[in-house]
Amino acid sequence: MTKLxxxxxxxxxxxxxxxxxxxxxxxKDILMLAxxxxxxxxxxxxxxxxxxxxxxxxxxxxxxEESGNVQKVLEIxxxxxxxxxxxxxxxxxxxxxxxxxxxxxxxxI
Numbered sequence: 001m002t003k004l005x006x007x008x009x010x011x012x013x014x015x016x017x018x019x020x021x022x023x024x025x026x027x028k029d030i031l032m033l034a035x036x037x038x039x040x041x042x043x044x045x046x047x048x049x050x051x052x053x054x055x056x057x058x059x060x061x062x063x064x065e066e067s068g069n070v071q072k073v074l075e076i077x078x079x080x081x082x083x084x085x086x087x088x089x090x091x092x093x094x095x096x097x098x099x100x101x102x103x104x105x106x107x108x109i
Contacts, residue, residue, distance in 0.1 A: 006041055010083040017053055018083055022095065025074050025088040031095035032103040034063075036085065044073055050087055069093030 009018060017035040024031055034052040036044070040060055043051035050063040050071035064070035071089040078085055096103040 004078055004082070006038065006045070008082055009038075009041070009078065009085070010081065011038060013081075013083045017055070018085055020052065020085045020087055022050065022071065022087045022089055024091055026090075029102055030104055031071075031089070031091055031101070041076075041085075044076070044087070048073055050089060063095075064093070067093065067097075069095065071095070 011018060016037050018037075018041075020034050020036045022031045022034065023029065034050075035055055036051070037053045037060075040051040040053045043060065043062070047062075050073055052061055052063060053059075054061050062070070070092050071087065072092070073087050073089050075088040076085055077088070091101075094101050096105070
């Protein structure tokens with residue numbers, strides 16, 4: 001498998017942000033969907049913990065900075081269009097801000 005760098009990510013398609021699917025590395029549960037800009041990804045790579053860009057607060061945030069429910073990022077995957085990422089994580093505590101394991105608790109259909 002080819003390894004890419006942050007410079008290969010296509011930030012232009014979505015005005016500087018890319019979606020990040022966060023997946024539990026052991027259970028494979030999808031924990032959450034967040035967005036990241038270049039700075040958030042650089043901080044994730046530098047620290048080893050999930051950092052994202054808050055669209056509502058318009059600022060960088062580390063997952064768990066208030067709750068303590070941090071995400072240790074073990075692997076980052078990029079899709080074929082180079083505009084979406086998957087973070088495979090070790091989740092400490094719940095992933096959802098509503099204090100559930102995953103943000104995806106309800107069925108639509």
